[in-house]
Amino acid sequence: MKPPTCIVAACMVAGMSSGFAAEKLAKADDPAFIAKAARDIDVHIASWYKKQKLEVPQVTDDATFLRRVFLVAIGRIPTGEEARAFLEIDDPAKRVQVIDYLMQSKGYSSNMTNWVFDLLRVTDGRPGFQGNFEPYRNWVRTAMENNMPWDDFTNSLLASAGDGWDPQTAAVGYYTRDRGMPLDNLANSMRVFLGSRMECAQCHDDPFGSTERHEFYELAAFTEGQGSVRQNHMRKLWDEVGEAERRNTVDYEVAQVMWDGVYGLSLAGGGAGKIELPSDYQYRDGEPGEMIGAKTPFGKTVRISDKQEKADGRKQLAEWVTTKTGEQYASVAANRMWKRVMGRGVYEPVDEYKETKALHHPELMRTLVELMVELDYDLRAFQKVLLNTKTFQFVPNPQPSKVPGGDDFHGRQLTRLSAEQLWDSLITLAAGDPDKIPRRSLDDRIYVNGKPVLVGKKTMVQVSKEVLALDSEQGVRDYFNKLLSEVKSGGGASASSSDGMMSMNAKINRYGKDSAVRASELPSPAPREHLLYLFGQSDRVVVDGSSREPNVGQVLSLMNGYVQTQLVNNTGAALYKSLEGATTDEEKIRRLYVTILNRPPSTEEMGWMKEEMVKSKDNGLRNIVSALVMSSEFLFLQ
Structure with missing residues (x-):
């Protein structure tokens, strides 16, 4: 990447990962490739305008672009310093440079983490379960931080097996989060990764789709035996x-550490590849209780005989989803990213695949x-291309799409900020x-009665590895008695591995709701x-369960x-420090507008606010802050 030429880019690039410059230049980091890919997309959009006899929208102004690109790319508004730096620089390359900065920032992975948490319904725990999904949550977050390719991410989830606390296999949380509901989990997998709605076929042939109940159970056979x-x-x-x-x-609490905290997060086997039809099966193509083998319902056929003993069904399912479904897997992923960036999918709903x-x-x-x-399947690079298109930078369009079930691309439609965008923007103004x-x-401490024990001596990562290695009932009893004794005495052996020592000595950052x-x-x-x-943040019960409806x-x-x-x-808030x-008074008002709405005030607005400053004296600034933050302009994304 060439060194930036403008002050804003120089300031922003200073915050990038130091290893970025040393990486081998690839397509994802090649400005020429990104620019060409963006132009190719814009050519198709221009062709659409010509075909529909529509006038091509204007590119939006710098202020609207700045706020839009920050909220879309990293999920928050720019700080006052970032906003002023961008708006005050006269450099034709600054839009490209700010996109580069944002897509390499920590804010990008934070924003993507919110999206994936919602998509996969990632929770810290579940009702009636005394363990927690801390290692799975951390695995997902780390995957976004490392920009794991989407196909690798999908494979890691669907083919997962083993120890839920091991960083290498913590993706098993994808299944253990839904333990006891394997059919629901499978239906969600098909919806998330392939845009296929099969949930109805759990109980009967789908009256609204093409999936038969027998086909659904053939597919469920791949993941049977969790x-x-x-x-x-x-x-x-x-x-x-x-x-x-x-x-x-304390005996019961320590047993919970092992029962839910270790065993409850583990996943055995690899997918049976065969399954019994349910007792209420009602169609002529099978009998209740009949054993059937795994078979895929579309794409390239993958089949496992019900006589086969090799249990690698989840691995075969993962390979089928990512490589043997034609364009479907890539189309759903691309359409989800288009909606993230452009505000609306090329086809809607995004979880109902439509052939190109x-x-x-x-x-x-x-x-x-x-x-x-x-x-x-580099989602960051893909979104970077979209952000660099003229289509992304068109002026806002307050009118709904004229294309049934899709996007007419005629400027970005107005939408309310998501709960996460609003929260992250408010804390930006505050801190x-x-x-x-x-x-x-990752909080890998052992908790008993809600309090960490054996801190610096033993971790859940260690306990899980040791417990899952036990191969007899007596071995489990002996381990339980030893762990119980250590907890009661506050003792415990030191970590036996360097990884364990690093984990126990590292500072744990854990944040509460406030x-x-x-x-x-x-x-x-x-x-x-x-x-x-x-x-409207999702309650993580259903896929894409968030809402932007007002109340x-x-x-x-x-x-x-x-x-x-x-x-x-709060006189110590960051927005006041920007003053x-x-x-x-005029400069203070201008800075508040730039910090909160990321644009300077109009002449008329400046007049109103100066009157307020005179009228309310010491309360003038606070009144202006209150009015701007609660305005529709702040609460909406243009």
Whole structure:
């Protein structure tokens, strides 16, 4: 990458990873490739305009572009310093340079983490389960941080097996999060990765689609047999410790560490490849209780005989999803990214795949699919191309799309900020750049009665590895008694491996619901009283469960909650610090507008605000802050 020529880029690039410049230049980092790919997309859009006899929209102004690109790429508004730097620089390359900066920033991975958490319904725990999904959550976050290619990410999830605490196999949380609901998990997998809605076929032939119940069970055979690793060795001990008189003892709590905390996060086998039809099966192509082998319903056929004993069904399913479904896997991934960047999918809903040849824009979709494959499913590079298009930079369009079930590309439609965008923007105004705060790290401490024990002596990573290696009931009992003794005495052996020592000696960053940090670092999902919940964050129960619908609770929250306490009445907030050095009311007003709305005020607005400053004196600035933050312009993405 060539050194940036303008001050803003020089300032921004300083925050990039130091290893970036040393990496081998690839397509994803090649400015010429990115520019050409963006132009190819714009050519298809221009062809659409010509075909529809529409006038090509104008490119939006710098201020609108700046706010848009920050919110879309990293999920927050720019800081006052970032906004002023960009707006005050006269350099024709600054838009390209700010995109480069954002896509290499920590904010990008934070924003993608929110998206994946919603898509995969990642939660910290689940009702009735005393373990937690800390290692799975951390695995997903790390994958986004490392920009794991989407096909590798998908394979890691669908083919996962083993120890839920091992960083190499923690992706098993994808299945253990839905333990006891394997059919629901499979239906969600098909919806998320292939845009196929098969949930109805769990119980009967789908009346709205083409999937038959027999086909669904053939597909479910690939993932059948999602048990825990060797948990049967602890069954008798668990029943004993779970008796009423021992329920409130340390014995029970330590047993929970092993039962839910270790075994509950593990995943045995690799997928049976065969399954029994349910007892209520009602069609002529099978009998209740009949054993059938695995078979894929479309794409290149993959089949496992019900006589075969090799249990690698999940691996075969993962390979089929990512490599043997024609254009479908790439199309769904590309369309999801198009919606993330452009605001609306080329086809909608994005989780209902439509063949390219059947779309209003087949040439465009074909180009996007080819680009996704050419970039080896690098979602960051793919989004970087989209951000560099003129299509992304068109003026806002307040009118709904005129294309049924798709996008007419005639400027970005207005949308409310997501709960995460709003929260991350508010904490930016309150505390400055939130990406300078260390991200939440893996908490691998052992918890008993809600408190960490054996800190610096033993971790859950160690305990899990040791417990899952036990191959007898007596071995489990001996280990339990030893662990119980260590917890009661506060003792315990030192870590036997360098990895264990590093984990135990590292500082753990863990943030509660009231922390002023990115949404991706907070509990998942947010509690019901949190601003994130009030503004529609997903409860992680269903795929894509977030909402952007307004309600009265949101208004009351803004008027009486975070905005008032942390922004309006907080003289130490970052937005007030942005006024340092400003000597006139006019300059203070201008800086507040740039910091909050990321644009200077119009002449008319400046007049109104100067009148307010005179009228309200000391309360003038606070009133202006309150008005701007609660304005529609702040709450919407143009």
